[in-house]
Amino acid sequence: MNRLDGMVCDLTHDGRGVVRVDGKVYFVEGALPGERVEFTRTKRWRRHETGRLETVIEASDQRVEPPCEYFGVCGGCAIQHLSAPGQVAYKQRMMLENLERIGKVVPAAVMEPVTGPVTGYRRKARLGVRHVPKKGGVLVGFRERHKSYITSLAHCLALHPAASAMLPALHELVSGLSCFDRLPQIEVACGDSSIALVFRHLEPLTENDESRLRRFAVEHEADVYLQSGGPDSIKALAGTRPRRLSYTLAEHDVRIEFEPTDFVQVNAAVNESLVNTALNLLAPDPADRVLELFCGIGNFSLPLARRAGRVIGVEASELMVSRARGNAAGNDIANVEFVAADLYDDPAGTLSRHGDCDKLFLDPPRSGAVEVVRDLVPKIMPERIVYVSCNPSTLARDSEILVHREGYRLSSAGIVDMFPHTAHVESVALFERRT
Ligand SMILES: C[S@@+](CC[C@H](N)C(=O)[O-])C[C@H]1O[C@@H](n2cnc3c(N)ncnc32)[C@H](O)[C@@H]1O
Structure with missing residues (x-):
């Protein structure tokens, strides 16, 4: 039987409804917990099958009309059909469920979610570009769901409004370039007062292309960069003088400068609240030495240095480290290294000459920080650890080590809604040494 109906009992980590029928598990896109749905079986996997939603027989009271016309096709957002409070509750459930299942830990307190605007929040994005004659020529937008096609976007509800407003003109611009079919990507980076666009091109541009790009830059008040190869090949468009991208963390009197392809937290407003929340949890004071790992260009380091005695920021990329040093100097902050x-x-070996610390702050990539919690933490035993995570499963794995092997308690944890309308779960947790 290809058509089934059943109750949705949960959401997967990527926002699909989980339906159990006759002991089998089906993942159905677009279905929400508490709903009764009819669906068609589409594909069999090892532990589950996937299904296409046909009818919502009984709708959840959390179901809303998706605000974007591209929802369902565009891969940028996965859960627009869930209300904003429903999205936050889902993310919190994901975090707590991972902590319990993988980490065998329950936080003593669940913090108020850190939230912000749910539209126009994306200050960084990588737009795909494809030439598809059958679909009318050049397409600019995000990848389609589960496919490598591009959804051609005339606007995007998640993008910074100024960047979204440029989308129709970007289609037109690329269509008029000589290498319209050899330009796979445009990277967008928005600072507080300027926007940069990095055009990745696989063939040299002509004089005419460059003058079109210069005209676009003037008309749209954007700074244009070209990338002909790897990240080292990025350069400003000839004949232009791009402004420095920057954002401020007003409460900490900090201004962070960055380059268009640097890592910056995507959601400016939520980042400001996250910095405040993380600082309040770590509670640095002038007597403290703080070790900050995965520090990037100094987003947390500089606010930390305003309150702590000394901060040591560690980061893999030499380029980011030099940017972080420049940001410290630009803000007249001298108590940070x-x-x-x-x-x-071997983080324990590498950092041994940097001495002890009272408090540890970490914000690792998706793969987490197992080497840090397993090898470094037992050597330095900081009294407090604040862990910002973009992956609840690695946070849970690392929490298990801190709580069950290293003598910490998970005092509080909460989610940070950095990417509204997507299933991406960002969270922050505070660990305190038991003795
Ligand atoms: C989630 S970002 C956080 C950046 C910074 N905390 C911020 O808020 O902007 C993770 C950072 O870890 C750095 N990173 C990735 N792998 C690393 C490694 N193996 N060792 C040290 N840093 C690494 C990345 O370059 C990136 O800057």
Whole structure:
């Protein structure tokens, strides 16, 4: 039987409804917990099958009309059909469920979610570009769901409004370039007062292309960069003088400058609240030495240095470290030192000459920080650890080590809604040494 109906009991980590029928598990896109749905079986996997939603027989009270016309096709957002409070509750459930199942830990307190605007929040994005004659020519937008096609976007509800407003003109611009079919990507980076666009091109541009790009830059008040190869090949469009991208963390009197392809937290407003929340949890005071791992260009380091006695920021990328040093100097912050080191390769050995610390702050990539919690933490035993995570499963794995092997308690944890309408779960947790 290809058509089934059943109750949705949960959401997967990527926002699909989980339906159990006759002992079998089906993942159905677009279905929400509490709903009764009819669906068609589409594909069999080892432990589950997937299904296409046909009818919502009984709708959840959390179901809303998706605000974007591209929802369902565009891969940028996965859960627009769930209300904003429903999305936050889902992310919190994901975090707690991972902590309990993988980490065998329950936080003593669950913090108020850190939330912000749910539209226009994306200040960084990588737009795909494809030439598809059958679909009318050049397409600019995000990848389609589960496919490598591009959804051609005339606007995007998640993108910074100024960047979204440029989308129709970007289609037109690329269509008029000589290498319209050899330009796979445009990277967008928005600072507080300027926007940069990095055009990745696989063939040299002509004089005419460059003058079109210069005209676009003037008309749209954007700074244009060209990338002909790897990241080292990025350069400003000839004849232009791009402004420095920057954002401020007003409460900490900090201004962070960055380059268009640097890592910056995607959601400016949520980042500001996250910095405040993380600082309040770590509670640095002038007597404290703080070790900050995976520090990037100094987003947390500089606010930390405003309150702590000394901060040591560690980061793998030499380029980011030099940017972080420049940001410290630009803000007249002298009690911070930045070190370039690979924290997945013997962090205890690498950091031994930097001495002890009272408090530890970490914000690792998706793969987490197992080497840090397993090898470094037992050597330095900080009294407090604040862990910002972009992957609840690695946070849970690392929590298990801290709580069950290293003598910490998970005092609080909460989610940070950095990417509204997507299933991406960002969270922050505070660990305190038991003795
Ligand atoms: C999630 S970002 C956080 C950046 C910074 N905390 C911020 O808020 O902007 C993770 C950072 O870890 C760095 N990183 C990735 N792998 C690393 C490694 N093996 N050792 C040290 N740093 C690494 C990345 O370059 C990136 O800057």
